[in-house]
Amino acid sequence: MSGFPWDAFARNLAWSAAAALAVMLVTFAFAVRAGVHRIVDVAWGVGFTAVAAVTFAVSAGHGDPLRRALVTALTAVWGLRLAAHIARRGRGHGEDPRYEAMLAKAPGNRNAYALRMVYLLQGALVWLVSLPVQAAQYVPGPPSALAWAGTALWAAGLGFEAVGDAQLARFRADPANRGRIMDRGLWAWTRHPNYFGDFCVWWGLYLLACDAPAAAAVSLVSPVVMTLLLTRGSGKRLLERHMAGRPGYAAYQARTSGFLPRPPRRP
Numbered sequence: 001m002s003g004f005p006w007d008a009f010a011r012n013l014a015w016s017a018a019a020a021l022a023v024m025l026v027t028f029a030f031a032v033r034a035g036v037h038r039i040v041d042v043a044w045g046v047g048f049t050a051v052a053a054v055t056f057a058v059s060a061g062h063g064d065p066l067r068r069a070l071v072t073a074l075t076a077v078w079g080l081r082l083a084a085h086i087a088r089r090g091r092g093h094g095e096d097p098r099y100e101a102m103l104a105k106a107p108g109n110r111n112a113y114a115l116r117m118v119y120l121l122q123g124a125l126v127w128l129v130s131l132p133v134q135a136a137q138y139v140p141g142p143p144s145a146l147a148w149a150g151t152a153l154w155a156a157g158l159g160f161e162a163v164g165d166a167q168l169a170r171f172r173a174d175p176a177n178r179g180r181i182m183d184r185g186l187w188a189w190t191r192h193p194n195y196f197g198d199f200c201v202w203w204g205l206y207l208l209a210c211d212a213p214a215a216a217a218v219s220l221v222s223p224v225v226m227t228l229l230l231t232r233g234s235g236k237r238l239l240e241r242h243m244a245g246r247p248g249y250a251a252y253q254a255r256t257s258g259f260l261p262r263p264p265r266r267p
Contacts, residue, residue, distance in 0.1 A: 003140070003212070004138065005138050019050040027039055036095050040118055040122060047126035048129075049076045052072045056137060070151065071132075071136045071205065075205065085165050128221065128225060133205055136219075138212075156204075158197060159197075160261075167186060199230055203223045
């Protein structure tokens with residue numbers, strides 16, 4: 001793993017951790033004032049954008065300028081789109097049921113518990129999951145065909161996620177669909193187009209770091225952790241537990257893929 005600027009990358013890890021922490025602490029202050037902790041979901045995408053921007057600044061003089069600009073831009077586009085979407089979706093709503101249930105069991109002060117178990121944990125995950133974004137900016141040499149394949153995978157994931165979100169928003173906006181299960185468009189091919197899109201985005205960003213074996217090795221944990229979060233952690237598993245009692249959801253599960261898109265099964 002020689003040739004990789006480990007000293008500079010180590011300093012970068014400290015700066016990126018500070019950036020992720022700052023975003024979460026500022027968000028926590030706003031959430032306490034508003035009395036609603038669902039705001040932290042908006043900070044998820046903002047945190048990745050902050051880490052990418054700080055890394056771009058700190059990595060000056062290292063890595064390939066095109067790759068540095070590319071990975072920073074891709075991360076910011078994904079992160080800010082996601083933040084804006086979540087902010088619009090949550091406008092005018094109260095606390096997220098997930099956080100309400102968690103904080104109802106809080107020992108002692110609810111806000112202090114939320115800081116430890118939500119904000120600091122999400123800040124740590126932002127730092128960990130963003131390792132390819134950080135490592136890629138220290139990779140020497142122009143992007144290879146593998147890196148451009150990663151860019152294409154990122155684009156496919158972003159498109160899948162954005163289209164799925166837009167389809168769901170239109171479905172929910174129609175009063176005739178109240179109480180019904182969304183099973184149209186991309187939602188007929190997978191029960192979680194947005195999570196599958198995130199999966200593609202992060203494996204795509206990982207490929208941008210794979211032109212250097214050291215960067216590939218140090219950041220492989222990122223897409224693996226993100227995949228586990230999406231399929232077995234706070235993503236698919238929790239959402240399906242919440243949806244399990246909805247009329248028609250069991251039939252939807254039976255005919256629709258749980259993650260990877262495929263044509264729906266016939267009844």
